[in-house]
Amino acid sequence: MQQNPIQFDLQMFHKSFEFNNKEIIGKGFDSIVYKVKNRDDKNEYALKLTSFKDLQHKFNFQQEIRLLYHLNHDHIVKFYGNSMDGSCILIEYMPFGHLVKLIDLSLDIRIIKSIVNQIMSAVQYLHSRNIVHGDIKPENVLISKDFVIKICDFGFAIIANQPNAKLRGGSEGYTAPELLINQNYDPKKCDMFSLGVLFFVLFMGYRPFLSTHPQKQDKFWNYIKNKEWDKFWKIFEPKKQDVGFKAYIQKLLCADPNERYTIEEALQDDWFKSNLYTVKDLALQLKMHLPKQ
Ligand SMILES: Nc1ncnc2c1ncn2[C@@H]1O[C@H](COP(=O)(O)OP(=O)(O)OP(=O)(O)O)[C@@H](O)[C@H]1O
Ligand SMILES: [Mg+2]
Secondary structure, X not given: OOOOOEEEOHHHHHHHEEEEEEEEEEEOOOEEEEEEEEOOXXXXXXXXXXXXXXXXXXXXXXXXXXXXXXXXXXXXXXXXXXEOOXXXXXXXXXXXXXXXXXXXXXXXXXXXXXXXXXXHHHHHHHHHOOEEOOOOOHHHEEEOOOOOEEEOOOOOOEEOOOOOOOOOOOOOOOOOHHHHOOOOOOHHHHHHHHHHHXXXXXXXXXXXXXXOOOOOOOHHHHHHHOOOHHHHHHHOOOOOOOHHHHHHHHHHOOOOHHHOOOHXXXXXXXXXXXXXXXXXXXXXXXXXXXXXX
């Protein structure tokens, strides 16, 4: 298929693509994702389909199309086109699905760090263009056929320097605390908080807390909020704990966004950047651990 994004007529879609409504590869809050096959080149693609609930939902979905159209990065899912009515997005098919399946594999810190590094390189690309993803979590990060890690789902993304650009809260447990109380916040720092939760979940195998919402009074989150890190880490013993990992997580999950790493700082951290797998070597590692598709 051609490399420039296409606009297609949904009625005519079946002429170019084989579509079977039983081939559902994912379900989001407001969308269904199908696997489709191009009749010419025989390649598989993912088709994300929605039906608009209201104007806000329509705006969000079309914002995802607008953003994907302009994004071009090795660790962001590739965009191939959209339907003329704006209700469908055609993207690269990612046969190994999302990162949730890695959580139970107890992968070592070097592999996890290298996965997070690929995600962070995409976030660096986005933040340098003033784009904030707004919903970073394992379900929104996919594994390609070549075992490359890519971010998807820009349904919550915003352009940070536009007037009235406000994040919509993302997913509970991944949302930065400053977003939940009515105060000015830097949306890029909210992505950094979510990256901290994602890193924690992938390495430790469970969430650091369930909610950062002040009304929930989550015990684990309160330890972090009160900077009682010793009490927080004690809960997770005797689970393996890497000293570098703990210090790094504290720079991402801290309640005060001013103390939190920016994406540049996170990538430049000495512990983080040491001993990373290249994209090629990480692919070999993941190939060994993931079941064949
Ligand atoms: N290109 C793809 N290849 C394979 N699976 C995909 C692809 N895109 C999405 N999926 C699957 O579909 C799920 C839903 O997709 P996506 O996150 O884009 O939808 P959403 O409706 O915006 O989700 P949310 O519930 O987070 O708002 C993903 O978590 C993933 O499992
Ligand atoms: Mg999603």
